Amino acid sequence: RIAQNKWRRISELESGNVQRMVANFKRIKGVVDDEGLQRYRAVRVEGLHELFRAGEDLREVLPRAVEANTDELKRLLEYEGSDLDTALGSFSLDCLQKSVEIANTGLLDISDDHAHETSLLADCHYRLAQFCYDGLEKQPLGETLSHERHLITSLLASMQFGSKPARQLFPVLLQLPNLQDGTLHRCFIDASSLVPEWMFLRWIPQLLSYVDFFQESFLESVLLRLAASYPMALYYPAKFAHGECTKRFPERTMGSFACRLMRVLEFPRLDRFVQELSQVVVP
Structure with missing residues (x-):
């Protein structure tokens, strides 16, 4: 049933017929709410993702269909206001959050025996992160905190479960205003503590560019x-980054974090080798 409704959704999106799109939205919602699917996690997750896509299709089409009757859609969303875009956005977020909860149900570990489950959970977290990332530009200035928080927790959770697309998107987190001003520092620290170290290897230059060694x-x-x-x-x-900081601000004292990091990276023989090599060429 989900596959049939997916085919209908794609066809009706091309037609741009709002009434038919709403009817298909209703059908997909009925499938997702079917109690017979409660024990089939992967199917329920796919149904929620399809319902999410149907809602996002309506968000795309409705601004161009100003004369369309949206009473049935409002009833399905249990919404009485006039800003349907906001209501559909909240509904989409809810679908993705529910898919994460369902995928996470009963998952006790992330061993190889649960590879399919962890892959499903990683995908659910990534979809939620991508939705929040795409939605940031639609949020009014100064009202992005909730989306940024969801983006940080979901993207890092997806990385925790091995998502390659999430790893590719990681640098966008470092640019978030509420992370840079300190509001979401604790959120980032807690969520990143569960991510394997190797996931960050590619982004070492980006990580260091956001470090103040003082x-x-x-x-x-x-x-x-x-x-x-x-x-x-x-x-x-x-x-190199540490050395550049000391050259630019020789009068300032390095912070305790910089001292701890340099102690961990203390290799006398390698230090001597790099020092001698730098007399001839940039290492």
């Missing part, structure tokens, strides 16, 4: 874990 950093835990697990990957970029 004060504490919300990236301290990630960088110290990287330094402990992959010291050679972090050694030169961290030493």
Whole structure:
């Protein structure tokens, strides 16, 4: 039934007929609410994702269909206001959050025996993160905190369960206004603590670019874990960034985080080798 409704959804999106799209939205919602599906996690998750896509299709079409009758849609959404876009956006977020909850039900570990379940959960978290990321530009300035929080927790959770697309999207987190001003520091620290260190290896230059070596950093835990697990990957970029800071501000004192990081990356022989090599060429 989900596959049939997916085919209908695609066909009706091309036609742009709002009434038929709403009818299909209703059909998909009926399938998702069917009690007979309660024990089939993957099917329920796919149904919620299809319902999410149907809602997003309506968000795309409704602004161009100003004369369309939306009473049935409002009834399905249990919404009485006039801003249907906001209502559909909240409904989409709810669908994705429910899919995460369902995918997470009964998952006790992330061993190889549960590879399918962890892949499903990673995908659910990533879809939620992508939705929040796409929605940031639609949010009024100064009202993005909720979306940013969901983006951080969902993207890092997806990385925790091995998502490659989530790993690719990671650098956008570092640019979030509420993370840069400190509001979401604790949220990032807690969520990133569960992500395997190797997931951050590709983004070492980006991580270091957001570090102020003269004060504490919300990236301290990630960088110290990287330094402990992959010291050679972090050694030169961290030493270089640290050296540039001391050159630019020789009068300032390094913070305790910088001192801890440099101690972990202390390799006298390698330091001597790099120092001698730098006399001839940039290492």
